[in-house]
Amino acid sequence: MSSVSKQTYAQRAAQxxxxxxxxxxxxxxxxxxxxxxxxxVTKQEDFFRIIDTVGPYVCLLKxxxxxxxDFEPSVIERxxxxxxxxxxxxxxxxxxxxxxxxxxxxxxxxxxxxxxWSHITNAHxxxxxxxxxxxxxxxxxxxxxxxxxxxxSTKGSLATGVYTEEAxxxxxxxxxxxxxxxxxxRMDGVGLREGESTPDEDLLILTPGVGLDTRGDGMGQQYxxxxxxxxxxxxxxxxxxxxxxxxxxxxxxxxxxxxxxxxRAEGWKAYRERVDISD
Amino acid sequence: MSSVSKQTYAQRAAQxxxxxxxxxxxxxxxxxxxxxxxxxVTKQEDFFRIIDTVGPYVCLLKxxxxxxxDFEPSVIERxxxxxxxxxxxxxxxxxxxxxxxxxxxxxxxxxxxxxxWSHITNAHxxxxxxxxxxxxxxxxxxxxxxxxxxxxSTKGSLATGVYTEEAxxxxxxxxxxxxxxxxxxRMDGVGLREGESTPDEDLLILTPGVGLDTRGDGMGQQYxxxxxxxxxxxxxxxxxxxxxxxxxxxxxxxxxxxxxxxxRAEGWKAYRERVDISD
Numbered sequence: 144m145s146s147v148s149k150q151t152y153a154q155r156a157a158q159x160x161x162x163x164x165x166x167x168x169x170x171x172x173x174x175x176x177x178x179x180x181x182x183x184v185t186k187q188e189d190f191f192r193i194i195d196t197v198g199p200y201v202c203l204l205k206x207x208x209x210x211x212x213d214f215e216p217s218v219i220e221r222x223x224x225x226x227x228x229x230x231x232x233x234x235x236x237x238x239x240x241x242x243x244x245x246x247x248x249x250x251x252x253x254x255x256x257x258x259x260w261s262h263i264t265n266a267h268x269x270x271x272x273x274x275x276x277x278x279x280x281x282x283x284x285x286x287x288x289x290x291x292x293x294x295x296s297t298k299g300s301l302a303t304g305v306y307t308e309e310a311x312x313x314x315x316x317x318x319x320x321x322x323x324x325x326x327x328x329r330m331d332g333v334g335l336r337e338g339e340s341t342p343d344e345d346l347l348i349l350t351p352g353v354g355l356d357t358r359g360d361g362m363g364q365q366y367x368x369x370x371x372x373x374x375x376x377x378x379x380x381x382x383x384x385x386x387x388x389x390x391x392x393x394x395x396x397x398x399x400x401x402x403x404x405x406x407r408a409e410g411w412k413a414y415r416e417r418v419d420i421s422d
Numbered sequence: 423m424s425s426v427s428k429q430t431y432a433q434r435a436a437q438x439x440x441x442x443x444x445x446x447x448x449x450x451x452x453x454x455x456x457x458x459x460x461x462x463v464t465k466q467e468d469f470f471r472i473i474d475t476v477g478p479y480v481c482l483l484k485x486x487x488x489x490x491x492d493f494e495p496s497v498i499e500r501x502x503x504x505x506x507x508x509x510x511x512x513x514x515x516x517x518x519x520x521x522x523x524x525x526x527x528x529x530x531x532x533x534x535x536x537x538x539w540s541h542i543t544n545a546h547x548x549x550x551x552x553x554x555x556x557x558x559x560x561x562x563x564x565x566x567x568x569x570x571x572x573x574x575s576t577k578g579s580l581a582t583g584v585y586t587e588e589a590x591x592x593x594x595x596x597x598x599x600x601x602x603x604x605x606x607x608r609m610d611g612v613g614l615r616e617g618e619s620t621p622d623e624d625l626l627i628l629t630p631g632v633g634l635d636t637r638g639d640g641m642g643q644q645y646x647x648x649x650x651x652x653x654x655x656x657x658x659x660x661x662x663x664x665x666x667x668x669x670x671x672x673x674x675x676x677x678x679x680x681x682x683x684x685x686r687a688e689g690w691k692a693y694r695e696r697v698d699i700s701d
Contacts, residue, residue: 183524185531209488209534210527240519240546242576245462248489252464254533255488267519269548269571269585271578292548297521299550301588306548306580 147345148329148377151418152177155345163262163288164322164347167232171202171380174230176407177373177414179203179349181236181384185212189392191221196396197387198229200403203263203349205234205382208255219260234349235261238292242270243277251281258282265290265325267302268310275313279320288322293330296352296365308334314346323347327367329377350378354386355409369406373413381410426624427608427656430697431456434624442541442567443601443626446511450481450659453509455686456652456693458482458628460515460663464491468671470500475675476666477508479682482542482628484513484661487534498539513628514540517571521549522556530560537561544569544604546581547589554592558599567601572609575631575644587613593625602626606646608656629657633665634688648685652692660689 147155156168171177180197182204184190190211194204204226208214226233235257239246246266250258257264258281266274268291278289293310294302302310307326311334314321323346324330330346354366366386372378387402389395426434435447450456459476461483463469469490473483483505487493505512514536518525525545529537536543537560545553547570557568572589573581581589586605590613593600602625603609609625633645645665651657666672666681 183527185527207524207528209532210524212531212533214533236520238519240517240571241515242574245486245489248462248464249486252491253488254491254493267546267548269546269580270574270576271580273576273578292519295521295549297549297552299552299588301548301550301585306585309578309580 147331149418151420152414158343159322159345160319161288161322162286163232166262167203167288167347170230170232174202175411176200176202177380177410178403178407179205179234179380179382180387180403181205181351181382182388183207183210183384184392185210186392187211187213187218190218191225192396193388193393193399194222194225196393196399197403198225198231200407201229201231203232203234203380205236206261207236208257209237214254219256223260232262233260234263234265237264239264239266239274239278240269241274243273245277246274247277247281250278258285258287261287263288263290263322265292267292268306268313272313272316275317275321279317283320287320289320290323290325290347290349291321293324294326294328296327298365311346315341315344318344321346323349323379325349325351327352327372327376327378347380348378349380349382350376351382353381353383353406355406356386369409370413370416373410374417377417381406426610428697430699431693437622438601438624439598440567440601441565442511445541446482446567446626449509449511453481454690455479455481456659456689457682457686458484458513458659458661459666459682460484460630460661461667462486462489462663463671464489465671466490466492466497469497470504471675472667472672472678473501473504475672475678476682477504477510479686480508480510482511482513482659484515485540486515487536488516493533498535502539511541512539513542513544516543518543518545518553518557519548520553522552524556525553526556526560529557537564537566540566542567542569542601544571546571547585547592551592551595554596554600558596562599566599568599569602569604569626569628570600572603573605573607575606577644590625594620594623597623600625602628602658604628604630606631606651606655606657626659627657628659628661629655630661632660632662632685634685635665648688649692649695652689653696656696660685
């Protein structure tokens with residue numbers, strides 16, 4: 144495993160060139176949590192109840208604002224307030240996947256105006272480098288960070304092999320804006336050509352498909368434990384959804400709180416094991 | 423070139439199993455147009471002025487509703503009215519690219535409720551077959567059709583080789599719902615394994631990156647002529663954006679009308695050349 148995965152989040156925060164990545168690493172260290180909760184619900188009421196409950200336990204809150212049926216501009220204001228109140232960053236999981244000109248508009252405009260509030264967002268590398276140029280033209284001046292989907296955790300994913308290598312090369316060529324990957328393992332060294340080396344590279348790995356109690360959702364999603372992804376695969380942030388707020392959209396606030404703390408503790412224990420912290 | 427590209431749109435309409443594909447082929451034949459206009463503007467006023475102008479010349483109107491800043495539910499009502507008035511189908515170019523459970527929500531819910539009004543939409547195959555299952559669970563009961571992005575027209579696209587072959591196999595395995603591809607050439611026979619044959623397969627090819635006056639947009643998009651895509655590459659529908667309404671969002675209605683008719687005529691001439699219609 145590469146040297147960056149043996150460094151503490153604080154050490155990495157001090158060195159990271161991108162403001163969104165630096166803020167994320169600092170938040171992780173400050174709150175002692177590498178947990179991100181993915182809030183995939185369709186009603187404002189459920190959305191905000193879950194966020195206000197899991198807020199203290201997460202470094203990053205992952206959203207799909209485009210599934211909220213009663214979305215209105217005030218949703219963003221309230222989300223920003225909760226981000227301040229609980230000290231977490233926001234990651235709109237938009238998975239941009241269009242040509243440069245279109246993604247620039249999708250990122251900045253529309254009813255959701257993602258660039259104006261989402262510290263971090265993500266994109267598929269499939270259109271080629273122009274998708275990064277398009278998003279960067281909007282996000283870089285705002286201090287935002289972009290994650291590329293170098294791999295996916297679903298069965299039969301086509302993001303493998305040369306695809307993954309090309310994704311890493313695209314990230315490496317845009318390190319001012321691309322801060323890492325949605326992936327299942329570290330990408331350090333992936334896609335390097337002969338003679339190339341990148342000793343100071345710190346590309347974050349955020350990993351979905353994490354669960355403690357189940358192995359799949361019946362719709363192609365596969366799950367691994369926090370220890371598997373943090374210790375064995377060297378990932379940096381675990382992303383958990385239904386594992387924390389269940390099938391009833393987090394109606395039982397105490398149960399949600401207990402699960403969030405459980406995943407936070409498991410993720411943090413795994414990190415300490417990885418970097419050999421024993422105090 | 424395969425036999426399907428030598429058939430008329432009417433012949434193909436009569437045989438197609440998917441209601442959205444059948445309706446599209448019938449519309450093409452009835453209106454004598456294989457032109458789709460991509461309306462990529464951020465204001466309702468521009469959006470509806472362009473649609474009302476190009477409506478008579480298109481079989482399919484391609485939208486990005488998520489870039490409309492002053493979007494409100496009435497936009498969908500008005501879009502549906504124009505679809506009736508001018509006799510075209512609607513294609514929300516959403517490029518879904520997430521896991522099954524998420525895309526089902528993005529397709530059905532949120533402020534845009536895409537499945538309720540968009541006859542055709544599209545998805546990237548990169549997550550694997552679960553993206554089709556998720557979208558199909560919503561779209562099939564509504565008689566909708568899905569296009570897969572088997573290729574992209576941007577520089578450095580990763581949708582090539584095995585990726586494209588897998589996309590075609592995923593389509594072939596879901597022919598009740600997947601009606602074809604966003605691609606630059608016919609996909610008949612692509613990805614067939616030894617001994618396999620698909621004589622009755624009719625997967626439509628809709629092709630963006632079509633222009634008569636320019637070769638690129640400076641953000642990675644590359645252009646070909648209607649004749650190149652329809653005759654040489656055997657595609658079925660040409661998708662044109664700025665080539666029709668220019669950089670001023672179609673302020674000059676007469677100029678937009680003239681360009682729409684010009685592209686319609688070029689696309690139809692190319693089709694007649696391909697299927698050898700000389701009357």
